[in-house]
Amino acid sequence: MNETIKLPFYAKLTFVLLSIIALLFLLYVGQKIIIPVIMAFIFAIILRPIVMFLKHKLQFPHVIAVMFSVLIFVTLIAGVLTYISLQVTDIVSDFDKIQKNLTIHIQSIQQYIKENFHLTNREQKEYMNDATNDTLERGKEIIGSTLLSFTDTLFTMIIIPIYTFLILLYRTHFMMFLNKLFKPEYHQKLSEILNLIKVAVKSYILGLIFEMIIVTVLTSIGLSIIGVPYAILLGILTGLLNLIPYIGILVAGVLTIIVSLSGSSELSMIFGVLIVNLIVQLIDNNILVPMVVSSKVEINSLVTIIGIIIGGTIAGVSGMFLAIPIIAILKVIFDRIESLKPWGYLMGDDLPKTYEWHKIKLPLYDFDNLTDTTPNNVEIKIEIVKSPENITSE
Structure with a gap:
């Protein structure tokens, strides 16, 4: 006869904390393996309707349907990256103009500091040189880490489509594994959880893609109106970087201001860029996010911010992007398991x-x-x- 052992609260808390620490440590150590698999899992959920369409409507064999779906996905991503790389080449050719106009603004700032803070140009230059000398040694490390990061990114871009293809190909096999892993009386609950995870992740990612497209279009139109060069490229970059919550839009704004200096050194251009970004963000945060994104994943803002910080600490930009889908998956699981329902409620966002x-x-x-x-x-x-x-x- 099996007896249930009841542990005191402090023992349960200890086990929970140790489990969380162990899980985070495993994610940190194995991020180069785990993160691509999670991203491939999410992409597989998005591509599954295409696979089903090719199989049932066009009567494609399963392998061919999966292959075509992944090829469509890879072609779309490759087309966007190719366009960005070609436009970046043109921006590099205007680097001299950007540097010249940037120097004009730096001199204006130096003159303002000299008049208001009584620091001569020589003293300002000494401060800048001290800061440069402090970071010079770090520069070599940053360059080396950047090259290594580029290599890792290239490897990830190659391996994710392969993982996505295999997950879609062996989807039924994985489902049978889960059915064998749990007792028959839990199969209905398992099916419910998996269906809800699929709906939550797919709805969130599709909503995020729709938001990205709208932000790209609005930013491109706004920058074109005020006469910023490479408006379409900057709009695409703003839309892509907006996928990274809170931080991406700041990086996009800085890049837009720098590139705008290739066309004019007037402050009015910079103010115009700031106004366009502000208007787009007001529309995004007050209309698009509540209507398209937040309605898909009911997670409160505090948990979202903490999850993004933890994801960024563990796996950088990829971790920040995956934070919300992972939290959404955990919330679905917690809401369907009786002992974990309080945690699901804590993560939720009641209207x-x-x-x-x-x-x-x-x-x-x-x-x-x-x-x-x-x-x-x-x-x-x-x-x-x-x-x-x-x-x-x-």
Whole structure:
């Protein structure tokens, strides 16, 4: 007869913390193997509808359907990268103009510092030289690590399509493995979890692609209107970098400002670039993200930011990109396992209730007086009697 051993809370907490530490350590050590597999898994989910279309509508054999799907994906990515590389070659030819205009702005900044902070150009130059000498030794290491990173990136770009092809090819085999791994009474729950993971990841990634396209189009149009050279290229780069939450758009803005110096040294051009980026981000953050992305993955902002930081620490840019899909997968699993439901709730993002304050509807984030049975879509009215401390819910 099997007996269940009940452990005290501190023992359970210790095991949980040790498991998390071990898992993060394995991800950090094996990131060069694990990250490409996860990315290939996500791409396989996206490409599966194409495989199904080729198999059932066009009557392609399974292997040929998978091969065509991966080839379409690789061709699309290669076309975008080829266009970017050709445009970057043109930008390099304008490097002298960029350097000349950048020097003009640097001299203007030096003059401003001289007039307001009473530092001569010579003193400013000495400060710059000291900073340069401090980082000179690091420069060699950065160059070496950059070359190594480029080699790793090239290898990853080759291996991911291969992984994607094999995952799609052996999809049924992997499903049978999972069925054999769990007892028959858990098969229905397993099928439900896998279907929800597929829907969540596919919806999120497709929403992200749609957001990228809209940001690319809006940025390209805005930069073209103000006369920035290479507007389409900069729009594409902004859309791609926007896939990296919070950080990508800052990098895109800096690149756009630098490239804009190839056409003019006027400050009005830089201000125009900033205004275009600001308008696009306002549209993106207030319309596209809530409508297209956030509606697909119900994860609260705190967990998102922490996940992105952890992902970036473990695997750099790839980890930041994969953070939200991985969190979404974990939330689906936690929500379907009884003992893990509290963690799924913690990661989630309930639709905030609203209350009226001076005829203005505001989100209510204080759930102290609410019960678990309160529906998320119920509007709660608040009466303000004398002071904010006297708020009571009807």
